[in-house]
Amino acid sequence: MTRTRVLVLNSGSSSLKYQLLDMRDSSRLAVGLVERIGEQTSRLRHTLVATGETREHSGPIADHETALKSVAEELARDGLGLDSPELAAIGHRVVHGGMFFTEPTVVDDSVLTEIERLIPVAPLHNPANLTGIRTAMALRPDLPQVAVFDTAFHTSMPESSARYAIDPKIADRYRIRRYGFHGTSHAYVSRETARLLGKAPEEVNVIVLHLGNGASASAVERGRCVDTSMGLTPLEGLVMGTRSGDLDPAVIFHLARVGDMSMDEIDTLLNKRSGLFGLCGDNDMREIRRRVDEGDEAAALAFDIYIHRIKKYIGAYYAVLGQVDAVAFTAGVGENAAAVRSAAVAGLDGLGLAVDEELNAVRSDGARLISPASARVAVAVVPTDEELEIATQTYALVGKKS
Numbered sequence: 446m447t448r449t450r451v452l453v454l455n456s457g458s459s460s461l462k463y464q465l466l467d468m469r470d471s472s473r474l475a476v477g478l479v480e481r482i483g484e485q486t487s488r489l490r491h492t493l494v495a496t497g498e499t500r501e502h503s504g505p506i507a508d509h510e511t512a513l514k515s516v517a518e519e520l521a522r523d524g525l526g527l528d529s530p531e532l533a534a535i536g537h538r539v540v541h542g543g544m545f546f547t548e549p550t551v552v553d554d555s556v557l558t559e560i561e562r563l564i565p566v567a568p569l570h571n572p573a574n575l576t577g578i579r580t581a582m583a584l585r586p587d588l589p590q591v592a593v594f595d596t597a598f599h600t601s602m603p604e605s606s607a608r609y610a611i612d613p614k615i616a617d618r619y620r621i622r623r624y625g626f627h628g629t630s631h632a633y634v635s636r637e638t639a640r641l642l643g644k645a646p647e648e649v650n651v652i653v654l655h656l657g658n659g660a661s662a663s664a665v666e667r668g669r670c671v672d673t674s675m676g677l678t679p680l681e682g683l684v685m686g687t688r689s690g691d692l693d694p695a696v697i698f699h700l701a702r703v704g705d706m707s708m709d710e711i712d713t714l715l716n717k718r719s720g721l722f723g724l725c726g727d728n729d730m731r732e733i734r735r736r737v738d739e740g741d742e743a744a745a746l747a748f749d750i751y752i753h754r755i756k757k758y759i760g761a762y763y764a765v766l767g768q769v770d771a772v773a774f775t776a777g778v779g780e781n782a783a784a785v786r787s788a789a790v791a792g793l794d795g796l797g798l799a800v801d802e803e804l805n806a807v808r809s810d811g812a813r814l815i816s817p818a819s820a821r822v823a824v825a826v827v828p829t830d831e832e833l834e835i836a837t838q839t840y841a842l843v844g845k846k847s
């Protein structure tokens with residue numbers, strides 16, 4: 446039998462997104478999401494694509510292992526269980542791949558060890574990714590498990606972007622450099638943006654703004670990433686749901702010395718209690734916009750800080766690229782929040798950037814232009830599809846052998 450199906454697992458710090466795809470036509474058979482893992486209010490939502498039937502379960506799901514086992518049960522109920530002989534591989538999103546993983550990689554013991562070694566530089570993500578891989582391996586030990594790394598697309602960055610301005614001996618000893626994340630999304634979205642413009646990826650320069658719970662910007666020059674806003678860890682760069690993004694590193698010394706906080710407390714503060722949430726108590730952009738519309742000052746300031754940071758990166762990457770063909774908004778906020786797109790581009794007419802508010806307000810699932818026809822630089826909404834990209838890369842690696 447030909448094995449043509451790929452299960453993709455995208456394990457986040459507190460969520461597990463999954464898709465089962467048939468790679469003959471890249472169609473989805475089942476999709477789902479487990480949210481708020483580790484809390485009392487966890488929720489699993491599973492959809493069988495052929496019928497559109499959706500099942501939801503609420504109640505505590507303690508960890509990613511339990512989450513994946515529940516997902517396996519849901520798939521089995523639809524006759525799409527992990528025991529299916531048609532499954533060719535399981536593809537996993539792995540957030541930090543360090544310096545060595547520049548390509549999708551079949552997981553073996555040495556790969557697991559390396560992903561584990563990188564936990565200190567992706568503490569919210571790599572542990573969940575590892576649990577997903579280990580649980581999947583236990584369920585189907587005979588299947589190839591493929592790791593697709595968020596960092597891979599950014600390995601093309603020149604040293605001038607990737608290096609911090611610190612003693613290279615110290616940087617090299619501790620492998621401190623800017624790795625960048627969300628690479629699967631930046632790669633997919635920059636290609637799809639080129640397609641929307643009717644060009645090949647090698648013909649265009651694109652600034653991609655991936656605005657989800659985690660958020661990052663990238664400068665993609667003729668299909669290759671030349672700079673991105675996240676660094677050694679996914680903490681640098683844009684303001685995020687709960688992460689601060691850029692700050693003066695001396696803030697950390699100050700909090701330790703004057704604020705008498707431990708390193709762990711500062712780590713938690715900057716990763717989990719900062720960003721939009723730290724500024725106004727909400728990290729969901731829908732809720733923040735609702736509060737802004739009601740005149741809430743804390744929400745309005747949080748929104749302004751968020752937008753100001755995006756603007757700075759658009760300007761920076763415009764300069765890095767020299768010439769820009771398109772700015773693409775993607776991920777949960779970028780795809781859905783018209784107010785964010787409009788505010789981020791406001792006042793940038795001098796750079797040839799503008800948004801047509803009628804086009805910006807259109808709701809659609811597909812990639813679309815939101816700039817006026819006369820604009821020098823295209824502004825686009827380009828939905829990301831990390832799961833499809835992971836499935837495609839996984840199948841390209843193992844599909845032919847099965």
Ligand SMILES: Nc1ncnc2c1ncn2[C@@H]1O[C@H](COP(=O)(O)OP(=O)(O)O)[C@@H](O)[C@H]1O
Pocket residue numbers: 457460656657658659686728729730731776777778781782
């Ligand atoms: N309709 C919407 N309007 C504004 N923001 C939205 C909307 N839908 C989702 N979001 C935002 O998208 C975020 C999640 O984005 P997503 O890309 O799924 O993040 P992640 O993959 O990091 O979990 C939510 O926290 C929310 O702020």
Ligand SMILES: CC(=O)OP(=O)(O)O
Pocket residue numbers: 457458540570595626627657658659660679
């Ligand atoms: C790397 C990263 O920040 O991922 P996410 O947006 O899924 O948290």
Ligand SMILES: [Mg+2]
Pocket residue numbers: 657658659
């Ligand atoms: Mg995401």
